Amino acid sequence: MGKIFKLPPEVVSKIAAGEIVESPASVVKELVENSIDALSSKIKVYIEEGGKDLIRVVDDGLGISLEDVELVFERHATSKITSFDDLKNLYTFGFRGEALHSIAEVSKVELITRAQGEEKGTRIVVEGGKKILSELGYFPQGTSITVRSLFYNIPLRRKLLRSPSVEWNKILKVVLSYILAFSEEVEFYLYKDGELYLKSVKDIKENLKIIFGVDFVKNARELSLRRWDYALSGFIALAGEGAGDFFTLVNRRPVRDSLIRRAIIDALFIPPGKFPVRGFIRIEVPPSVVDQNIHPAKLEVRFLKPGEVYSLVYDAVRETFSISEPTAESYRASLPKNIAEEVPTLRESLFEYDTLEEKRQRSSIRVLARSSKGYFIAETPDGIAILDPHAIAERLLFEKLKFSRNVVQLLLPVVIQLDMYSFSILRDRLPFLKDIGFEIEEFGRNAFILRGVPSPLADLNINWAEAIKSMVEENSSELVKAWANLACHGAPKLGDVREPAELQTLLDELASYGEFEICPHGRPLFYLLSYEELERWIRR
Structure with a gap:
């Protein structure tokens, strides 16, 4: 019996996100997440012209069975959930069944896959949402998806894409976030215009050197705290101790979360408008206490108990940097004498x-x-x-x-x-x-x-x-x-x-x-x- 099913209408109405494909980086994100969900140990990402001309993601994962492969480009066809309640126990990245359908609608896609344990695999070609070819063949185990000419059939959208270098930098940041999230399990290879740009290893500190530099590794503080059903880990350094960006990972999913950032700001007494922190924080929480269905690209989450998450991050940072809580007297002394004084806007x-x-x-x-x-x-x-x-x-x-x-x-x-x-x-x-x-x-x-x-x-x-x-x-x-x-x-x-x-x-x-x-x-x-x-x- 197949693993991929078309979701019933009552489930689709609750989880449908609409827009998925915003840029080459969003395509890379969706394809890499599919490879991770397939339990891949090696993922290769090929980019040409900033993803405008070509995006290819190749993995050695479980592959897609002959029974399921014809459904992969159908909208709301997924192997991750069958009902809305399944989201409470979801540990995979994908679940809506929208990504491949949306990508195929606006590009020329080639899928090559063979499932574990099967002798033959399948090659499917789709252009602008229309299936052009489907054939059997002898292929390596795993999946290769090639996306060419993104937005070729929507000239205005293609014209609105940024320069290849800008789109490349967005893609690079996506891949770096998954290297941090899966350093121990997955080797990533990133190719730019035919040349190997970076290769990760299954060692978090070596990957930190690749991403942030040697100085960061020398000066970064390691975070680690378990409390309630949560587990927090990561490495952070203050400005001047290596350059780079800050990544937030919730259940290994890269997200933008103001709550976590606010906890770091408060813990380190960072002035308003500044965030001189580099590195990453990874928080593992039970799926039942986090809503990951609030953003089309799943870039934002909502916690059932935000106070607990804030406390977890705040305490972990303060313990790591050995910061003691201020007294009420010292806090009052730090306040401006006349808080009503006008300041420039x-x-x-x-x-x-x-x-x-x-x-x-x-x-x-x-x-x-x-x-x-x-x-x-x-x-x-x-x-x-x-x-x-x-x-x-x-x-x-x-x-x-x-x-x-x-x-x-x-x-x-x-x-x-x-x-x-x-x-x-x-x-x-x-x-x-x-x-x-x-x-x-x-x-x-x-x-x-x-x-x-x-x-x-x-x-x-x-x-x-x-x-x-x-x-x-x-x-x-x-x-x-x-x-x-x-x-x-x-x-x-x-x-x-x-x-x-x-x-x-x-x-x-x-x-x-x-x-x-x-x-x-x-x-x-x-x-x-x-x-x-x-x-x-x-x-x-």
């Missing part, structure tokens, strides 16, 4: 700096003294100001970068070693980096050499490797964002400016570019206590 930040209308015109500022925390006190005709030297220096560097196009050679070139994913992205951005004043080129496997930098930054003490990596991590491919990012790296940190005269020089130089109240990222340069407010406060 996004509209006042670098994203709309061209149209920013300053709230008031400032006259000259006279710097008086430095506080023990690194801030400065200054006098203005309007009142007393508290100055942030880092924000002032950052704004000054930003203005200099806007007007400078000169490149200065570094005395000693800097070699920048990246993980495979970041290297692929940065290679695509080399023309952009050269446009903004960097002299940089490839320098061996997953590495670049930096020989020249924009002139305003030449004499500053900047960790160039970290500055370039951050531009990869923060997707700084827009000119204004890139200038702001570099200015932040080049500006002296709070506490580095020691003397009032030093800050006075920065203010006088900034005044030659105009009058500003915020840094490129939207933070205020100063807080002004007007004489009127001061007199009301002391009741004069």
